[in-house]
Amino acid sequence: MSREPRRGSDGPSPAGHYRLARAVLYREAVLFVRYPANAIGGVVIAVFFFGVLFYGGRMVAGQALTDSIEGIIVGYFLWTLSVGAYSAISNDIGSEVQWGTLERHVMTPFGFAPVALLKGLAKVIRTFLTSGVVLGVMLAVTGTALELNVLTIVLVSGLSITSVLGLGFAAGGITLLYKRIGNWLNLLQFGFVVLVSAPSLDVPWLRVLPLAHGSGLLQRAMVNGTRIWEFPVADLALLVVVAVGYLGAGYLVFQYATRRARRLGVLGDY
Amino acid sequence: MATREGRSTDATAGSDPAAGEDGADRVADTPDSGDRRRDRRSAEASESGPGGAGAAVPAVAVSGLSKRFGSGPDAVTAVDDVSVEIEAGSIVGLLGPNGAGKTTLIKSILGMVLPDEGSVRLHGIDVREDSRAAYARVDAMLEGARNDYWRLTVRENLRYFAAIGGVDPDSVAERHDRLLDRFGLDSKVDTAVRNLSRGMKQKVSIASVLAGDADVVFLDEPTLGLDVESSRTLRAELRRIAEERGLTVVVSSHDMDVVEAVCDRVLIMSGGRIVADDAVEALLAGDDRHRLRVVARGIDPGLVADLRREFDGVAVDTEAGRTRLRVAVDTDDLYALVARLREHDVTIDRLDTVEPDLEDVFVDLTRGTGGHSR
Numbered sequence: 051m052s053r054e055p056r057r058g059s060d061g062p063s064p065a066g067h068y069r070l071a072r073a074v075l076y077r078e079a080v081l082f083v084r085y086p087a088n089a090i091g092g093v094v095i096a097v098f099f100f101g102v103l104f105y106g107g108r109m110v111a112g113q114a115l116t117d118s119i120e121g122i123i124v125g126y127f128l129w130t131l132s133v134g135a136y137s138a139i140s141n142d143i144g145s146e147v148q149w150g151t152l153e154r155h156v157m158t159p160f161g162f163a164p165v166a167l168l169k170g171l172a173k174v175i176r177t178f179l180t181s182g183v184v185l186g187v188m189l190a191v192t193g194t195a196l197e198l199n200v201l202t203i204v205l206v207s208g209l210s211i212t213s214v215l216g217l218g219f220a221a222g223g224i225t226l227l228y229k230r231i232g233n234w235l236n237l238l239q240f241g242f243v244v245l246v247s248a249p250s251l252d253v254p255w256l257r258v259l260p261l262a263h264g265s266g267l268l269q270r271a272m273v274n275g276t277r278i279w280e281f282p283v284a285d286l287a288l289l290v291v292v293a294v295g296y297l298g299a300g301y302l303v304f305q306y307a308t309r310r311a312r313r314l315g316v317l318g319d320y
Numbered sequence: 321m322a323t324r325e326g327r328s329t330d331a332t333a334g335s336d337p338a339a340g341e342d343g344a345d346r347v348a349d350t351p352d353s354g355d356r357r358r359d360r361r362s363a364e365a366s367e368s369g370p371g372g373a374g375a376a377v378p379a380v381a382v383s384g385l386s387k388r389f390g391s392g393p394d395a396v397t398a399v400d401d402v403s404v405e406i407e408a409g410s411i412v413g414l415l416g417p418n419g420a421g422k423t424t425l426i427k428s429i430l431g432m433v434l435p436d437e438g439s440v441r442l443h444g445i446d447v448r449e450d451s452r453a454a455y456a457r458v459d460a461m462l463e464g465a466r467n468d469y470w471r472l473t474v475r476e477n478l479r480y481f482a483a484i485g486g487v488d489p490d491s492v493a494e495r496h497d498r499l500l501d502r503f504g505l506d507s508k509v510d511t512a513v514r515n516l517s518r519g520m521k522q523k524v525s526i527a528s529v530l531a532g533d534a535d536v537v538f539l540d541e542p543t544l545g546l547d548v549e550s551s552r553t554l555r556a557e558l559r560r561i562a563e564e565r566g567l568t569v570v571v572s573s574h575d576m577d578v579v580e581a582v583c584d585r586v587l588i589m590s591g592g593r594i595v596a597d598d599a600v601e602a603l604l605a606g607d608d609r610h611r612l613r614v615v616a617r618g619i620d621p622g623l624v625a626d627l628r629r630e631f632d633g634v635a636v637d638t639e640a641g642r643t644r645l646r647v648a649v650d651t652d653d654l655y656a657l658v659a660r661l662r663e664h665d666v667t668i669d670r671l672d673t674v675e676p677d678l679e680d681v682f683v684d685l686t687r688g689t690g691g692h693s694r
Contacts, residue, residue: 061491062487062488062491062492062495062532062533063487063488063491064486064487064488065482065483065486065487065488065489069483069488069489070483070484072483073479073480073483073484073489076480077469077472077476077480080472080476081471081472084471085471149466149467149468149469149470150462150463150466150467151466151467151468151469153430153432153460153462153467154459154460154467154481154484155484156431156432157430157431157432157455157458157459157460158455158484158485158486159452159453159455159456159485159486160452160484160486161451161452165484309434312431312432312433312434313433313434314389315387315389315398315424315427315433317427317432317433
């Protein structure tokens with residue numbers, strides 16, 4: 051019997067992870083293009099808050115703020131990325147529960163982990179696009195020039211917000227168990243401001259917290275023009291370890307919460 | 321002959337959809353495949369499964385399944401030591417009053433609820449031990465129509481959930497076209513689901529469950545919210561598609577007409593246990609009492625309560641001051657009933673004997689044992 055995919059002849063052929071990735075990313079792209087209001091709204095709000103921060107800060111702090119504007123822009127860029135990734139993944143899990151689609155993602159032959167990670171990746175890509183626009187507007191408004199080495203910025207900020215994805219998974223898992231807690235967990239994103247601006251150079255242990263070490267490296271990349279291959283290997287290794295560690299821990303929390311929700315019979319209940 | 325040998329007991333094949341090399345051998349729902357269900361049943365019957373060489377592997381095998389929620393005196397036993405096997409290719413109705421344990425049983429079979437005791441096998445694959453392999457063969461529409469993305473179009477939903485279910489959406493594009501045609505959605509393929517009527521949304525939900533290659537399908541209230549015509553069409557198409565593709569379908573519904581029209585076999589749950597498990601015809605044939613249908617005026621709620629206590633299978637429906645009463649009676653009961661109505665000055669407008677239907681059997685079996693009978 052033929053085992054070739056019978057494309058067009060109506061014989062179901064198995065989908066691999068490539069097909070799965072295409073389906074998940076396509077869905078995200080379709081929603082992004084077809085319903086741009088959410089993305090535009092997010093960009094407008096982010097730019098508005100930056101405007102308040104910039105013009106308000108200049109009135110209060112004057113030259114001091116102007117001198118440190120590069121650092122503020124980089125920090126704000128990373129913060130918008132973090133908030134986008136965190137809220138997208140945690141809210142997405144909550145929404146899937148409401149829509150009744152969560153069970154179908156749990157009940158996939160791929161296993162929930164790859165599907166969830168691909169959905170997370172889709173959210174991160176979307177967040178990069180919107181935060182990129184916010185970054186462009188910030189540079190234009192303030193007349194600031196930064197080193198924009200795309201490879202370095204994407205790698206460093208991508209790894210930085212991977213740790214936040216882990217927090218998003220954990221928050222999503224807790225939302226499965228305690229449905230009404232989602233809005234409270236969104237408050238955590240304001241804590242990202244503290245992490246992004248943490249003095250990780252002066253207080254080394256802060257580097258093991260999400261975002262803190264990555265924020266420092268991103269400042270060096272975008273303000274000083276340090277390229278990815280110019281960073282010490284130890285710094286890059288720590289960035290990877292923190293990213294993988296928090297993502298793994300977040301996913302474990304999510305798995306535990308999912309298992310407990312199944313035990314309690316509340317998985318998918320809303 | 322298109323069969324799926326190697327699939328049912330080859331758990332490793334399902335553990336990685338990319339490695340699901342048997343996928344190309346799956347049965348297609350081509351219009352001329354009406355006999356394939358029988359072919360596949362016989363093919364699976366000849367497979368060596370957990371039951372040994374030559375034993376048929378049931379599509380669903382539940383053994384000693386129990387689930388309690390809570391602890392101490394407030395604990396509720398939702399499913400109580402249920403064991404049941406469902407033959408591949410059959411359509412089974414799951415009935416029971418609210419709170420009987422139907423949803424918990426279905427979710428336990430699907431692994432959405434972890435049972436306290438017992439095991440579940442889908443085509444011989446233990447759902448708990450090898451859930452990925454099991455999930456390659458099962459899909460479900462749970463609790464109403466909301467199991468797809470309303471902001472995607474109808475076709476996008478079918479393609480997405482086919483991929484999530486481990487099937488290349490391009491390979492089933494023609495199947496999707498036929499499915500949508502049969503459900504009367506062919507003119508809505510590029511419409512966002514959010515813009516469809518409730519009935520159409522329901523159909524899209526069912527279509528998305530059938531979009532992949534799952535051959536065990538659970539449908540919870542598939543006709544909820546549909547008008548009479550749509551419900552009738554859906555029943556017919558569901559039966560037809562199930563037969564063509566050799567699907568094993570479990571339909572949980574309060575709509576007795578759907579179950580009677582579509583299902584080969586009925587499981588009735590009450591108080592967490594299965595209280596009846598038989599073919600629809602056998603259940604009806606087993607009820608040898610007459611049914612009286614009385615249309616009368618002057619039956620007050622107190623009298624209804626008395627009748628429920630004194631007689632079996634009482635179903636009441638009141639409209640515009642007239643009460644329609646169905647009662648299961650033997651000869652002695654008949655005299656007693658008439659006497660009781662006369663005693664309360666009830667005016668009988670009409671009195672007929674009727675053949676018992678599934679609702680009568682259901683009311684008899686679940687009366688006073690959990691949930692509430694009608």
